[in-house]
Amino acid sequence: MRNPELASSICPAARTLARVGDTWSLLILRDAYLGRTRFDQFRTNLGVAPNILTDRLGRLVEAGFLERRRYNERPPRDDYVLTALGRDFRPVMDALYAFGERNIPAAPAV
Secondary structure: OOOHHHHOOOOHHHHHHHHHOOHHHHHHHHHHHOOOOEHHHHHHHHOOOHHHHHHHHHHHHHHOOEEEEEEEOOOOEEEEEEOHHHHHOHHHHHHHHHHHHHHOOOOOOO
């Protein structure tokens, strides 16, 4: 998305990472898999700044992982819905989750 060299790389992993983006984008996708579709839902659950969330949602739409669907005209409001590409990425997220469960322990509760 932001790195044209990775986006056109011969390596499929590099091309995928270039399209998915960063940590916030992955967490937005995780939330989308959990059924969240609205800006406020993502913002509340992730605790992300609105400008960052706006940017990452736009990138995920541009990359084809999410699609905007207008649900309110005044004020304009959109749902962010997984596309076929976004749904096809689900096993990658499941693998990240499983890896973390097996290998990276959660920090102790404070």
